Amino acid sequence: MSSSSNNESLIELLQTISTTCNRYVAICIFIFGVVGNMLNIFVLSQRCFRSNSCAWSFLVSSIANLISILFGLLTRIISGWAIDPTSYIGWICKIRAHVVFTTRTIALWLIVIATIDRWLLSSIDANRRRKSTLKNAQRCTTVIIILSILLYIQQLFCYEANLVNTSLKCNSRTAACLYLSNLSFAVITILIPLFLMSVFGLLTVLNVRQSQRRLQSLALRNTTAIAIRSSATTGEHPHGNLKRKADHSLLRMLLVQVLLMAILTLPLSIQNFYSFFSGENKSAIYEAVDYFSYNITDLIYFVSNGIPFYIYTLCGGHVFRKALHDLFELLKQKIVRHQACLLQK
Structure with missing residues (x-):
């Protein structure tokens, strides 16, 4: 009797914590995520980033993150105060x-494309560097969007509302659909992209170090020639210098983002695997713990959708912060002009 009472108390406690998180934590993530991604979109659309292939991947990834937050977190916030519409309306x-599944996949795979792009650009092989183009990045983006939509088209058939005997009322209606959904999300959406980001991120760092050693070696052989070449590329071509600074800033932003993506997305992948291999017959206490762990790890995942702007601001260097400053200055000028027009009327 005491054991049953303790289980009920634990279930009630976990439900209370989940509801509180949906009410307050989800709102905080929603606000800073929406604001951050919108600022990202405005900044990365500016002229200094417009022709950069890596910035293009960041831009589309920010759009995907914004859509994921809008569709995924609004219903979570509602569930903290009322009945979640996804639990009883089938089409929603x-x-x-x-x-949510599609945009999360698009966002992470575009960071993979950005990582590969930085690896190509940092290579000492001229043929590889030539492949780092905006056109190739746009082609890869199109392919990723199409494949991501097709990968999770199953959700339109498998997911149902008003399910019984399950912690999530909106979920896959059959065990086969649930296993396929959890496995594809954990492996294709999270683990494989994180693995590729790590590999190409390390390769990029090795390329940068190799280039630095190569430049040092050339400097020792012919200091004068290097100085002339350096002045020709930096002193006489300020646009090329700005472009190189943007490339270095984007690389730094990318590496920090890859690290934080791994920290924030892996917990949900682990939870999916745990739920996947736990079987179908679950006790009430297990269902409560499973729902609680899913709720918390899913909110942590949404943090990864909302932090890119803050990573770029802190790690993007002078180029990104200047673009952000220019954006605010432009908005300020438009507001002043609008107020002047109103006063004239």
Whole structure:
């Protein structure tokens, strides 16, 4: 009797914590995520980043993150105060699942493309460097978007609302659909992209160090020639110098983002694997713990959708912060002009 009472108390406690997180934590993530991604979109659309292939990947990834937060967190916030509409309206359940799974996949795979792009650009092989182009980045983006939509098209058929005997009322209606969804999300959306980011991130760092050693070696052989070449590329071509600074800033932003993506997305992947291999017959206490762990790790994942702007601001160097400053100055000038027009009327 005492054991049953303790289990009920634990279940009630976990439900209370989950509801509180949906009410307050989700709102905080929603606000800073929406604001951050919108600022990212405005900044990365400016002229200094417009022709950069890595910045293009960051831009589209920010759009995907914004959509994921809007579709995924709004219903979570509602569930903290009222009944979640996805739990009893079938078409909302299906669309939310498809959009959230798809945009999360797009966002992470575009960071993979950005990592590969930095690896190509940092290579001492001229043929590889020539492949780092905006056109190639746009082609890869198109392919990723199409494949991501097709990968999770199953959600439109598998997901149902008003499910019984399950902690999530909006979920896959069959065990086969649930296993396929959890496995594809954990492996294709999270683990494989994180692995590729890590590999190409390390390769990029090795390329940079190799280039530095090569430049040092050339400097020792012919200091005068290097000085002339340096002045020709930096002193007489300020645009090339700015472009090189942007490349270095984007590389730094990318490496920090890869590290934080791994920290914030892996918990949900581990939770999916745990739920995947735990079987179907679950006790009430297990269902409560499973839902609680899913709720917390899913909120942590949404943090990864909302932090890119703050990473770029802190690690993007002078180039990104100047672009952000220029954006605010432009908005300020428009507001002043608008107020002047109103006063004239």
